[in-house]
Amino acid sequence: xxxxxxxxxxxxxxxxxxxxxxxxxxxxxxxxxxxxxxxxxxxxxxxxxxxxxxxxxxxxxxxxxxxxxxxxxxxxxxxxxxxxxxxxxxxxxxxxxxxxxxxxxxxxxxxxxxxxxxxxxxxxxxxxxxxxxxxxxxxxxxxxxxxxxxxxxxxxxxxxxxxxxxxxxxxxxxxxxxxxxxxxxxxxxxxxxxxxxxxxxxxxxxxxxxxxxxxxxxxxxxxxxxxxxxxxxxxxxxxxxxxxxxxxxxxxxxxxxxxxxxxxxxxxxxxxxxxxxxxxxxxxxxxxxxxxxxxxxxxxxxxxxxxxxxxxxxxxxxxxxxxxxxxxxxxxxxxxxxxxxxxxxxxxxxxxxxxxxxxxxxxxxxxxxxxxxxxxxxxxxxxxxxxxxxxxxxxxxxxxxxxxxxxxxxxxxxxxxxxxxxxxxxxxxxxxxxxxxxxxxxxxxxxxxxxxxxxxxxxxxxxxxxxxxxxxxx
Amino acid sequence: xxxxxxxxxxxxxxxxxxxxxxxxxxxxxxxxxxxxxxxxxxxxxxxxxxxxxxxxxxxxxxxxxxxxxxxxxxxxxxxxxxxxxxxxxxxxxxxxxxxxxxxxxxxxxxxxxxxxxxxxxxxxxxxxxxxxxxxxxxxxxxxxxxxxxxxxxxxxxxxxxxxxxxxxxxxxxxxxxxxxxxxxxxxxxxxxxxxxxxxxxxxxxxxxxxxxxxxxxxxxxxxxxxxxxxxxxxxxxxxxxxxxxxxxxxxxxxxxxxxxxxxxxxxxxxxxxxxxxxxxxxxxxxxxxxxxxxxxxxx
Ligand code: FES
Numbered sequence: 001x002x003x004x005x006x007x008x009x010x011x012x013x014x015x016x017x018x019x020x021x022x023x024x025x026x027x028x029x030x031x032x033x034x035x036x037x038x039x040x041x042x043x044x045x046x047x048x049x050x051x052x053x054x055x056x057x058x059x060x061x062x063x064x065x066x067x068x069x070x071x072x073x074x075x076x077x078x079x080x081x082x083x084x085x086x087x088x089x090x091x092x093x094x095x096x097x098x099x100x101x102x103x104x105x106x107x108x109x110x111x112x113x114x115x116x117x118x119x120x121x122x123x124x125x126x127x128x129x130x131x132x133x134x135x136x137x138x139x140x141x142x143x144x145x146x147x148x149x150x151x152x153x154x155x156x157x158x159x160x161x162x163x164x165x166x167x168x169x170x171x172x173x174x175x176x177x178x179x180x181x182x183x184x185x186x187x188x189x190x191x192x193x194x195x196x197x198x199x200x201x202x203x204x205x206x207x208x209x210x211x212x213x214x215x216x217x218x219x220x221x222x223x224x225x226x227x228x229x230x231x232x233x234x235x236x237x238x239x240x241x242x243x244x245x246x247x248x249x250x251x252x253x254x255x256x257x258x259x260x261x262x263x264x265x266x267x268x269x270x271x272x273x274x275x276x277x278x279x280x281x282x283x284x285x286x287x288x289x290x291x292x293x294x295x296x297x298x299x300x301x302x303x304x305x306x307x308x309x310x311x312x313x314x315x316x317x318x319x320x321x322x323x324x325x326x327x328x329x330x331x332x333x334x335x336x337x338x339x340x341x342x343x344x345x346x347x348x349x350x351x352x353x354x355x356x357x358x359x360x361x362x363x364x365x366x367x368x369x370x371x372x373x374x375x376x377x378x379x380x381x382x383x384x385x386x387x388x389x390x391x392x393x394x395x396x397x398x399x400x401x402x403x404x405x406x407x408x409x410x411x412x413x414x415x416x417x418x419x420x421x422x423x424x425x426x427x428x429x430x431x432x433x434x435x436x437x438x439x440x441x442x443x444x445x446x447x448x449x450x451x452x453x454x455x456x457x458x459x460x461x462x463x464x465x466x467x468x469x470x471x472x473x474x
Numbered sequence: 475x476x477x478x479x480x481x482x483x484x485x486x487x488x489x490x491x492x493x494x495x496x497x498x499x500x501x502x503x504x505x506x507x508x509x510x511x512x513x514x515x516x517x518x519x520x521x522x523x524x525x526x527x528x529x530x531x532x533x534x535x536x537x538x539x540x541x542x543x544x545x546x547x548x549x550x551x552x553x554x555x556x557x558x559x560x561x562x563x564x565x566x567x568x569x570x571x572x573x574x575x576x577x578x579x580x581x582x583x584x585x586x587x588x589x590x591x592x593x594x595x596x597x598x599x600x601x602x603x604x605x606x607x608x609x610x611x612x613x614x615x616x617x618x619x620x621x622x623x624x625x626x627x628x629x630x631x632x633x634x635x636x637x638x639x640x641x642x643x644x645x646x647x648x649x650x651x652x653x654x655x656x657x658x659x660x661x662x663x664x665x666x667x668x669x670x671x672x673x674x675x676x677x678x679x680x681x682x683x684x685x686x687x688x689x690x691x692x693x694x695x696x697x698x699x700x701x702x703x704x705x706x707x708x709x710x711x712x713x714x715x716x717x718x719x720x721x722x723x724x725x726x727x728x729x730x731x732x733x734x735x736x737x738x739x740x741x742x743x744x745x746x747x748x749x750x751x752x753x754x755x756x757x758x759x760x761x762x763x764x765x766x767x768x769x770x771x772x773x
Contacts, residue, residue: 027493029568097529100539165707168668169723172706172770175627182627182772186620192627193706194668197620229570243567248493252564255557259550266546273539287641289658289671289700291708295723308705309724313742315771324771325740326705359570391725401725402738 026250031232035126037260038119044261045112046218048268052105053207059095061087062203064159064196073281084159084199085285092281103272109154111268113147113300120144124341124374126361128231130354134345136224141342143217146210148300153206155298159199164286165295167198169308176327179320194288233361234446240360241442296388306387307333310408337377344373355441362445367438368427376420383412497565507559515552521545628767631664632760635753638674638697641665645757648691651676656712658700661760669768671700671708672748673719674758675730684733689749689761697748697758698734701769702726704741719745743771 013019030036061067063083069076071094081089091098120140123129129137152170156163171193174185190197229244238245247253297305311329315322348354351369364371386393387408394401431437439445501507521541528538637645638659651657656675664670677694681687690696698719702709707723718737719728726739734745746768749761 027566027568029493029566096532097538100535100542165723168707169705172704175706175770175772179773182623183620185772186623187616188620190620192623192669194666227572229572238567242570244570245496245565245567247564248566251557251561255554255561258557259554262546262550262553266543266550269539269543269546273536273543288666288668289641289660289708289710291710291722295707305724308740311740313736313740315742320773322771322773325742326770329740330705391722405725405739 026248028226028249029244029246030249030253031230031244031246033233035122036230038115038122040257040260041264042112042115042119043218043222044257044264045108045115045268046214047261048108048265049105049112050211050215052101052108053211055101056091056098056105057207059087059091059098060084060157060203062157062200064194064199075281081285082159082199084157085280088158088160088280092279100269100272103275103277104268106154106277107268107271107275109151110299111264113144113151116140116144116147117300120341121378124344124370125364126231126233127348127358127364127367127370128361129345130358131345131349132228132357133224133231136221136228137345138342139217139221139224141338143214143221145338146214146217150206150210150214151298151300153202153210156202157199157206158280159286160280160283161286161291162283162295164194164288165291166297167202167286168193169297173326173330176324176331178323178327181327194286229359231359231361239446241357241446299385302385302388303381304330304334304384306384306390306408309390310384310387310405310412312409337381341377344370347373352438353440356443358442358445360442360446365423365427365430366436368424368431371427372420372424375423376416379419380412380416383408383415387412493566493568495564495566499563501559501562504559507555511552511555511559514548514555518545518549518552521548627669627769627772629763630670630768631661631667632670632748632763633661634760634762636760637662637753638672638750638758638760639665646674647756648695648752648758651695653678653694654714658708658710659697669699669701672697673700673709673712674750675712675719677717677731679731681731681733684735684744685731686733686747686749689747689751691750691752691758695750695758696730697750698728698730698745699748699764699768700745702741703736703743703745703770704739706770709745 009018061083065083066080067083067086068078068080069086069089070078071090073089073093076086076089088102092102093099123137123140152166156167156170171185171189174188175181177184186192188201189195190201230246232240232244232246234240235245296302307329308326311325314325314328316324348367348369352367364374390404390408391401393399394404397404522545524541525538525545527533528541639645639662640657640659643662643665645662646657646659651674653676656673659672659674660666661670674695674697677696680694681690681696685696698709700708700710702721702723704721704724704726707721709719709721709726709728711720711722712718713720713727717729717731719730719734721727721739721741724740726741727737728734728741728745729737733747736742736744743766746764746766748764751759751761753759
């Protein structure tokens with residue numbers, strides 16, 4: 001410690017008794033694996049998002065009022081466009097660094113959601129959601145939905161032609177709720193679309209409400225990880241159920257995180273230089289009643305858009321209520337996927353009669369049910385996402401859109417269950433071939449893939465030779 | 475991984491023991507590393523200055539953006555190097571158990587309990603009153619967020635005698651639309667009121683039912699709502715190959731020669747037809763509002 005830092009710390013320590021908690025935190029052991037970085041990548045993208053977002057907020061004008069652009073971009077000089085769109089033009093073309101920070105913000109938002117999705121995939125596949133971590137897993141799923149909302153509102157704020165179309169569909173989705181849909185839509189939009197309130201409302205959601213929820217939930221998420229400790233992959237000679245093997249927070253984990261955030265910042269900036277993320281000046285402002293071809297949401301909502309596309313015409317009118325296709329495909333279906341994921345830990349526990357707490361991660365093939373559910377669900381979501389490009393596919397391949405649609409209707413229904421059942425039965429045969437069954441509690445499970453160091457059958461790990469890192473099976 | 479004579483994990487060891495280092499590798503002494511850190515950190519600082527100067531001087535984005543990116547990456551290298559160079563690479567184990575988890579297992583949460591007989595009724599009543607209170611203060615602010623929909627979604631700005639105008643507000647005559655042509659029009663005085671948008675087409679053959687023949691201006695001029703009955707996108711495209719109105723959002727297709735019924739895609743309802751007529755001056759006018767709700771389903 002540098003003398004200055006030591007002095008400062010001592011003064012604080014006298015008043016706040018910081019030494020013992022700091023020691024405890026610094027000594028906390030973090031297991032190492034590349035896939036554990038995914039959550040960190042998401043966290044640091046969030047930091048970049050907040051930092052660049054504050055800068056952007058200074059210039060953005062949340063209004064749809066018609067305003068004449070007088071900046072340096074020739075294409076729009078003297079044209080009346082919505083104030084929100086005008087402020088984005090000004091930010092991008094007339095404010096030094098504005099375009100750079102806007103692109104970094106956009107890039108970081110893609111990275112935030114992508115890393116969160118992959119992180120969730122890692123949790124599901126390796127079984128990090130099992131007791132005692134179900135709550136944190138569900139909190140994470142909630143966070144992901146809020147991240148989607150933040151992404152969507154951010155995509156809407158420039159009020160360009162794509163944004164307007166997206167907002168219109170979101171409005172229709174709210175309307176589609178049976179019974180209270182029209183009311184809900186009016187609450188969110190402040191009246192019928194397009195009102196002057198949409199953009200101010202979305203602005204509040206995007207810069208105040210959603211960030212507050214996301215930051216709060218991320219804080220809680222991390223607090224729970226700290227409290228319940230990190231899971232880890234099996235390591236030879238370590239009883240992962242009782243002990244954590246890894247590197248202490250100080251200095252190893254700290255160094256890694258500091259490096260990671262700098263790398264991310266650097267790569268996002270480089271991406272901002274090379275990739276013209278959503279150049280709104282090419283899209284043009286939103287004009288009610290107009291839309292171009294290729295109306296597509298951001299990639300993370302492709303699956304919902306795909307579901308809207310391939311869902312057959314459906315509208316059932318009962319007295320006072322109507323259940324429509326957009327409600328089933330756009331609200332119920334994504335809701336069911338997320339609810340299913342959130343409840344899956346309890347299903348697995350029930351089906352296999354699992355007992356006790358679990359801290360050691362598994363190969364998903366060791367749990368046939370999980371292998372099947374995971375592959376089934378994620379192939380379903382991927383196929384739906386692909387279905388959101390049906391018009392592009394039809395144009396590229398020359399296959400009539402009718403046939404492309406039929407193809408997706410069939411594959412989305414047939415392929416995921418087949419894949420799920422296939423991998424589940426493969427996993428079952430694999431277990432049988434190895435003479436193993438699904439372990440009921442972690443002691444049993446750990447024994448089956450970590451030879452006990454002092455056990456009668458397993459060879460003891462080399463005691464004299466000291467390799468630098470633990471040897472991991474598989 | 476293990477130091478001689480020390481088992482990697484002894485199950486009988488004190489479960490509350492703190493972090494135990496099981497392997498530590500001390501980095502070799504090297505001045506080369508030091509100069510590496512100095513060079514990379516120094517380079518990062520120089521690049522930060524380049525970024526600042528280029529940005530302030532109005533330089534091009536690739537210059538200052540590139541300097542910032544390279545600076546951050548170099549700084550990352552410097553930080554990494556600094557740590558691997560200064561600290562031993564430590565591998566440690568630590569017990570998982572949350573400290574203090576078992577000690578207080580059956581203790582009550584607090585040492586102060588209510589006196590007297592258990593007043594379950596009072597407790598429940600207090601909770602219920604609190605819930606009513608919570609809902610009571612939450613509802614009005616939510617209700618104030620938007621006006622009540624009432625009939626807003628069931629009506630549009632179309633009235634009897636209201637002219638069809640272009641986005642620039644110019645009224646349209648029947649002769650303005652050539653055969654096979656189409657125009658996107660609004661009610662006069664309500665341009666941009668999204669749910670009132672219509673597409674006007676001149677069909678080569680007289681449209682068949684369920685098109686309402688009385689609302690067709692001869693020969694073959696019909697107007698339909700432009701708001702897709704699926705999820706509300708503008709049905710903006712006209713496909714000449716099969717005379718179809720086409721929604722670019724999810725590819726719903728409507729047949730204007732047969733009451734704009736959906737022929738393909740997810741839309742389940744026809745586009746409502748606008749009662750169309752001609753006024754005394756020869757301009758196209760509405761004969762009234764749409765007879766069916768426009769756009770996506772609600773209720
Ligand atoms: S909005 Fe027209 S097809 Fe979905």
